[in-house]
Amino acid sequence: MKILVPVKRVVDYNVKVRVKADQTGVETANVKMSMNPFDEIAVEEAVRLKEAGIATEVIAVSCGLLSCQETLRTALAIGADRAILVETDVELQPLAVAKLLAAVFKKESPDLVILGKQAIDDDSNQTGQMLGALLGRPQATFASKVVIEGGAAQVTREVDGGLETIKITLPAIVTTDLRLNEPRYVTLPNIMKAKKKPLENVKPADLGVDVTPRLKTLKVTEPPKRSAGVKVPDVATLVAKLKNEAKVI
Amino acid sequence: MSYVAPVKDIKFVMQELAGLEAINKLPGCEEATLETVEAILEEDARFCGEVVAPLNRSGDLEHSVRQPDGSVKTPKGFKEAFKQFGAGGWQGLHFPTEFGGQGLPKLVATAAIEMINSANLSFALCPLLTDGAVEAILLTGTEAQRNTYLPKLISGEWTGTMNLTEPQAGSDLALVKSRAVPQADGSFRVFGQKIFITFGEHDMADNIIHLVLARTPSAPEGVKGISLFIVPKFVVNADGTPGKRNDVYCASLEHKLGINASPTAVLLYGDNKGEVGEGAIGYLIGEENRGLEYMFIMMNAARFAVGMQGIAVAERAYQKAVAYAKDRTQSRAVEGSSGPVTIIHHPDVRRMLMTMRAYTEGARASAYVTAAALDAAHHHPDATVRAENQSFYEYMVPLVKGFSTEMSLEVTSLGVQVHGGMGFIEETGAAQYYRDARILTIYEGTTAIQANDLVGRKTARDAGKTAKGIIAQIRKTESELAQFEHGDLAVIRNQLAAASKAFEEVVDFVVANAKADIRAVYAGSVPYLKLAGITVAGWNMARAALAAQAKIAAGDSDPFYATKVVTARFYADHILTLAPALRSAIVGGAEGALALELDQF
Numbered sequence: 143m144k145i146l147v148p149v150k151r152v153v154d155y156n157v158k159v160r161v162k163a164d165q166t167g168v169e170t171a172n173v174k175m176s177m178n179p180f181d182e183i184a185v186e187e188a189v190r191l192k193e194a195g196i197a198t199e200v201i202a203v204s205c206g207l208l209s210c211q212e213t214l215r216t217a218l219a220i221g222a223d224r225a226i227l228v229e230t231d232v233e234l235q236p237l238a239v240a241k242l243l244a245a246v247f248k249k250e251s252p253d254l255v256i257l258g259k260q261a262i263d264d265d266s267n268q269t270g271q272m273l274g275a276l277l278g279r280p281q282a283t284f285a286s287k288v289v290i291e292g293g294a295a296q297v298t299r300e301v302d303g304g305l306e307t308i309k310i311t312l313p314a315i316v317t318t319d320l321r322l323n324e325p326r327y328v329t330l331p332n333i334m335k336a337k338k339k340p341l342e343n344v345k346p347a348d349l350g351v352d353v354t355p356r357l358k359t360l361k362v363t364e365p366p367k368r369s370a371g372v373k374v375p376d377v378a379t380l381v382a383k384l385k386n387e388a389k390v391i
Numbered sequence: 392m393s394y395v396a397p398v399k400d401i402k403f404v405m406q407e408l409a410g411l412e413a414i415n416k417l418p419g420c421e422e423a424t425l426e427t428v429e430a431i432l433e434e435d436a437r438f439c440g441e442v443v444a445p446l447n448r449s450g451d452l453e454h455s456v457r458q459p460d461g462s463v464k465t466p467k468g469f470k471e472a473f474k475q476f477g478a479g480g481w482q483g484l485h486f487p488t489e490f491g492g493q494g495l496p497k498l499v500a501t502a503a504i505e506m507i508n509s510a511n512l513s514f515a516l517c518p519l520l521t522d523g524a525v526e527a528i529l530l531t532g533t534e535a536q537r538n539t540y541l542p543k544l545i546s547g548e549w550t551g552t553m554n555l556t557e558p559q560a561g562s563d564l565a566l567v568k569s570r571a572v573p574q575a576d577g578s579f580r581v582f583g584q585k586i587f588i589t590f591g592e593h594d595m596a597d598n599i600i601h602l603v604l605a606r607t608p609s610a611p612e613g614v615k616g617i618s619l620f621i622v623p624k625f626v627v628n629a630d631g632t633p634g635k636r637n638d639v640y641c642a643s644l645e646h647k648l649g650i651n652a653s654p655t656a657v658l659l660y661g662d663n664k665g666e667v668g669e670g671a672i673g674y675l676i677g678e679e680n681r682g683l684e685y686m687f688i689m690m691n692a693a694r695f696a697v698g699m700q701g702i703a704v705a706e707r708a709y710q711k712a713v714a715y716a717k718d719r720t721q722s723r724a725v726e727g728s729s730g731p732v733t734i735i736h737h738p739d740v741r742r743m744l745m746t747m748r749a750y751t752e753g754a755r756a757s758a759y760v761t762a763a764a765l766d767a768a769h770h771h772p773d774a775t776v777r778a779e780n781q782s783f784y785e786y787m788v789p790l791v792k793g794f795s796t797e798m799s800l801e802v803t804s805l806g807v808q809v810h811g812g813m814g815f816i817e818e819t820g821a822a823q824y825y826r827d828a829r830i831l832t833i834y835e836g837t838t839a840i841q842a843n844d845l846v847g848r849k850t851a852r853d854a855g856k857t858a859k860g861i862i863a864q865i866r867k868t869e870s871e872l873a874q875f876e877h878g879d880l881a882v883i884r885n886q887l888a889a890a891s892k893a894f895e896e897v898v899d900f901v902v903a904n905a906k907a908d909i910r911a912v913y914a915g916s917v918p919y920l921k922l923a924g925i926t927v928a929g930w931n932m933a934r935a936a937l938a939a940q941a942k943i944a945a946g947d948s949d950p951f952y953a954t955k956v957v958t959a960r961f962y963a964d965h966i967l968t969l970a971p972a973l974r975s976a977i978v979g980g981a982e983g984a985l986a987l988e989l990d991q992f
Contacts, residue, residue, distance in 0.1 A: 156395070158693070171948070171949075172948070172949040172950070172951070174435070183452065192759065212426070212429070212430070215426070215430060216430070219434070289496065327434065327437065327438045327441075327475065327479060328434045328479075328481035329478065329480045330431065330434075330435075330479055330481055330483070330484060330493055331480045332480075332915075333427065333430050333431055333434060334427070334493055335842075336430070337426075337427055342549045
């Protein structure tokens with residue numbers, strides 16, 4: 143079984159994100175970047191499936207700038223076998239990424255695509271779903287448990303009401319939630335080995351995909367600063383304010 | 392998170408000051424590409440920050456504890472973290488691939504040493520001592536000894552110790568009394584008491600390989616009669632597995648001022664315990680009576696590592712102090728403010744934080760440059776270049792050890808001071824760094840021992856040649872700085888020139904008086920070490936400022952570079968200016984130090 147794991151390079155989760163002065167986006171110059179944590183969970187899950195003898199090959203794929211190679215090397219160090227970079231400096235939106243991944247899917251014919259449910263930068267939560275639709279394949283989003291058996295995946299999903307378990311036929315798309323697993327620490331020997339694993343570089347044009355943005359970002363702003371609170375003289379006033387002003391009770 | 396590794400500064404120092412690119416070109420260092428080094432730094436930083444650092448405070452509270460049967464229980468989480476450390480391959484970073492290491496340069500290892508020591512000084516001592524044992528066996532072991540011990544030590548399954556000190560033999564190892572009695576099968580039986588043995592007994596590994604200094608029956612008196620032995624806690628079976636319990640036991644653990652999580656053992660050899668009869672089974676390593684000589688070769692590596700501990704604990708103390716200073720609100724600003732401000736606004740808190748930062752960055756720069764010199768000394772194809780780098784490295788080792796650890800006392804003390812009254816309260820955590828740092832100027836040779844080495848072997852012996860070579864390099868940096876007529880770099884140049892002049896005068900004084908007035912020279916030896924340490928670090932900060940300035944001029948807007956220039960400027964004004972004062976203490980200060988009669992004390 144072959145697994146395709148798309149990974150996104152994002153601003154590191156420890157970094158305090160700042161909006162660019164011209165409000166066109168967030169500042170990424172001189173900022174530490176790393177793999178989207180949900181995608182890291184996806185790589186870990188794929189590698190565990192391989193270690194369990196269920197998967198035979200794990201391919202990591204990333205779309206974006208040349209620097210995404212670093213993120214792919216991390217995936218290789220966790221245990222992916224090879225990597226594909228779809229290199230472009232065009233701003234990629236979820237639909238474009240889904241189209242690129244669909245093209246890679248057709249080339250590689252994996253049995254399973256496993257990726258993060260969303261990226262921590264734009265929080266779109268769309269790519270996995272769009273990919274499922276483009277390919278006409280089943281999807282199981284927000285996975286907290288994945289069991290592969292008999293050409294199907296039994297996936298436990300984290301939904302609002304609790305947990306939902308569904309069975310989908312492979313090939314399928316699974317998106318990961320936080321509780322699926324706890325990614326390992328990369329070992330030094332595996333960092334060294336990752337350097338020697340194959341990393342293929344393709345362009346969107348090679349895949350026949352037009353990645354031109356469909357959406358226009360008008361502006362990006364920081365959330366409003368929290369304004370100072372007020373002191374109330376007694377409980378009755380507090381209750382009245384909650385009822386009449388905040389309208390929460 | 393309690394510790395975030397300063398990966399950016401480490402990378403800057405490696406690239407811009409220590410010449411990572413040039414090191415990568417040396418034969419045997421091809422693996423250390425920038426991309427690989429970045430990946431290693433990021434992953435190691437993550438492991439140290441998330442796994443090892445959280446055990447620092449709990450380990451300090453819990454201590455390692457000796458059990459009634461002589462075994463030692465390390466604090467909660469240590470065993471698991473050490474297993475992860477070994478499995479992660481970190482112990483083997485710079486050891487040969489044929490024994491399971493990764494064969495990376497010393498420069499890369501230096502970053503790993505810094506990060507793990509920042510995360511947890513006590514924990515890091517176990518790998519540090521294992522490094523020493525590996526070096527010793529690599530250097531002097533037979534092929535069989537290497538194959539038996541190295542793969543297990545490098546994988547972190549076993550750990551190593553260094554057994555030098557005895558109650559009557561501290562700095563003066565000529566007084567070692569432990570005995571090694573030869574046996575018919577070529578092995579020895581070791582008897583004696585060793586003290587201050589770091590991680591001499593613990594529960595983190597399947598076996599402990601002690602390297603022990605002892606005398607054979609025929610050995611001459613003094614330093615020329617000491618041999619080095621391998622004494623495993625469990626005698627190793629023919630198949631390489633740990634076998635019978637050897638006759639070496641932990642009699643007690645010391646109660647210390649700091650590094651409480653690290654067990655400091657009294658070890659008894661030949662107390663007739665265990666499963667091998669009387670006497671601990673030991674194996675001679677290298678030639679008989681040359682043990683001390685071997686120890687001294689390893690000592691350079693160990694001293695360098697302790698210097699790194701100073702930088703590491705200083706970095707951690709700085710991070711904690713900054714976090715507190717940004718959080719604690721107290722008093723209005725001196726220039727006036729609408730209400731109380733966070734204490735980082737107060738000028739003297741700024742000065743303290745800048746002092747901590749400048750010392751740490753300066754010492755880091757010097758240490759990484761030194762590590763790169765060792766790589767060049769080992770791997771450069773040109774013998775002349777190798778020799779030059781070797782003498783630079785040897786000159787620098789007492790500075791890295793002495794200066795980085797002495798400055799760590801000041802930095803960790805300032806860390807407490809920034810916290811005010813809360814710093815004096817243990818729960819705050821700033822006090823632990825201060826207590827932990829206190830051993831660093833003592834073990835692996837006190838600052839005075841480093842200074843003796845600097846004066847005797849490193850300065851007087853070559854009549855100041857190596858020191859003068861460094862001064863010539865400093866002058867070159869001064870002339871590069873001369874293109875800036877005003878501003879930060881011009882100030883740096885002036886202070887650097889004053890310091891290098893003082894440095895040169897002191898080297899001349901040491902060389903001129905090493906024979907004629909030896910007591911005066913030694914009375915000034917520690918101030919000389921400090922002066923040299925301050926000046927060389929200041930030189931590297933000046934180089935850092937030049938490199939940062941070049942980036943800024945090329946249009947790089949990363950605030951890191953502007954910050955570096957300011958830190959170098961602060962170093963020049965506040966720390967480099969100490970050099971001329973130290974010169975006066977050295978050149979004219981012996982009189983006052985030595986004049987009193989004993990009964991006047």
